[in-house]
Amino acid sequence: MNGNELLDKMELIAPAYIEAAEEAPKRKRPWLRWAAAAAACIAAAIGAIAIIPHGGESEHHTQLAPIKLSEKSTVTVEYGFCEPAAWRDTELTPYTEREMFSKSNTVIFMGRVSGLADVKIDFNGEKDCRCIASLYVEKVYKQPYGCAFEQGDGIDVLLPCGIEMGMPVPEGARTIEYIDKTRLGIFIVQKLEDGACEEHNGAVLMLKDLAPYVIEDGVRWAFLSTDDGLKFSRSDYPGAKDAIALGDIEKYVQEMLG
Amino acid sequence: MGDNEIVELFLRRDEAAIERTAEKYGGRLRSLAYGIVTDRQTAEECENDAYLEAWDSIPPHEPRSYLYAFLARIVRHIGLDRCRERTRLKRSAYIVELSRELQECIPAPDDTVRLIDDMALAEAIxxxxGGLSAxxxxxxxxxxxxxxxxAEISHRFGISESKVKSMLFRCRNKLRERLEKEGCEI
Structure with missing residues (x-):
């Protein structure tokens, strides 16, 4: 093959990428970059003052905003990693393949991870770890009534275990262990109800205090594109078991959504 | 009309399929063709030929969820063929320039050990x-x-031409590495 033929073969580029390249990109304006840089410096300075250091982990998290808990939450939360709690129920709620796509409260989108922050939650002395993932929306396939996500929007999602510090994830998190910063994937996230909470050992965590959206378990709700191929639960999505690229998953998702 | 309905018209061999396709995607396809052949009349010919090729290809293909990309591939293919056939378009030099750039991505251009199939190449590309930023x-x-x-890319993304060139240079190197890593002897 020569360059001429490879130019022809560029027609093999996935439809999703072609469609995305047709859309007008957000053009960068130099003054905006200046303003963003200045804002980031100010935010970092404020963050550094506002966050109380927690031992050796403080340096890593000084740029993160403090977590504000609502009055209903009685746990304490701080940035950092800890081993996942043994008392957490790791049983997966059984759903059929069709049900994965038909839940009314889900946003299904292609997105890229732009940030990860592990949080330690203290339930009256018993600790658990979660991760808040910031995702950059690239393409939306489905969203609940009242949501209006579009390309370029950010969405914060609560993951079921800690990830950011590179520690091994627990059993039952075999897909999201491939999540890292800049990872591209297709995600199915659920919008949290106002009253959604987790209660343990006499302490309550209002889940929306951490993020407005959640991934229910670490196995089934993400399709991740990695250098070693697609990572997702092929056994839970038999209709996509032969998928090799994220474009195949996109087609499959669109078929499932009808 | 949705893509699904348009594809249904193709499958039923209803000629309204071409009208609906032209209404929905004609402008974008003509613009894509014009970008390749830089000649308005030839671009219109490419667009019309693409509708005929789509008519012949659906069925067996059923691009319900990717109709535009399906048509864009056809238009691009026809446009490139036109450029190569018709030197009067004076576009062939540009196609040669792009081909030469992509030649850099090919791990062993003079050592054709085996032909890589389209599926493996699609996966590699x-x-x-997927590993690049948006x-x-x-x-x-x-x-x-x-x-x-x-120049067009520079304007579209609001970045300097030199940045576009260096970005493309790095991308070509990465693609070459990817093809080498996957053992794509093409």
């Missing part, structure tokens, strides 16, 4: 694109799928 991916696709000039 899309895997490579901006770099957009720049690469605008250059080598839409055949945009450096």
């Amino acid at each position: 899309n895997g490579f694109l 901006e770099k991916r957009g720049v690469f696709i605008r250059r080598y799928f839409h055949l945009d000039s450096i």
Whole structure:
């Protein structure tokens, strides 16, 4: 093959990428970059003052905003990693393949991870770890009534275990262990109800205090594109078991959504 | 009308399929063709030929969820063929320039051990694109799928021409590495 033929073969580029390249990109304006840089410096300075250091982990998290808990939450939360709690129920709620796509409260989108922050939650002395993932929306396939996500929007999602510090994830998190910063994937996230909470050992965590959206378990709700191929639960999505690229998953998702 | 309904018209051999397709995607397809052949009349010919090719291809294909991309591939293919056939378009030199750039991505151009099949090549190309940022991916696709000039890409993304060139240079190297890593002797 020569360059001429490879130019022809560029027609093999996935439809999703072609469609995305047709859309007008957000053009960068130099003054905006200046303003963003200045804002980031100010935010970092404020963050550094506002966050109380927690031992050796403080340096890593000084740029993160403090977590504000609502009055209903009685746990304490701080940035950092800890081993996942043994008392957490790791049983997966059984759903059929069709049900994965038909839940009314889900946003299904292609997105890229732009940030990860592990949080330690203290339930009256018993600790658990979660991760808040910031995702950059690239393409939306489905969203609940009242949501209006579009390309370029950010969405914060609560993951079921800690990830950011590179520690091994627990059993039952075999897909999201491939999540890292800049990872591209297709995600199915659920919008949290106002009253959604987790209660343990006499302490309550209002889940929306951490993020407005959640991934229910670490196995089934993400399709991740990695250098070693697609990572997702092929056994839970038999209709996509032969998928090799994220474009195949996109087609499959669109078929499932009808 | 939705893509699904348009594809249904093709499948039923209803000629309204072409009218509906032209209404929905004619402008974008003509614009894509014009970017390749830079000649308005030839671009219109490419667009019309693409409708005929789509008519012949659906069925067996059923591009319900990717109709535009399906048509864009056809238009691009026809446009490139026209450029190569008709030197009067004076576009062939540009196609040669782009081909020469992509030649850099081929691990062993003079050592054809085996032909890589399209599926493996698609996986390699899309895997490579999936590892790029949205901006770099957009720049690469605008250059080598839409055949945009450096100046057009610079304007589109609001970045300097030198940055576009260096971005493309790095992308080509990455694609070459990817093809080498996957053992794509093409």
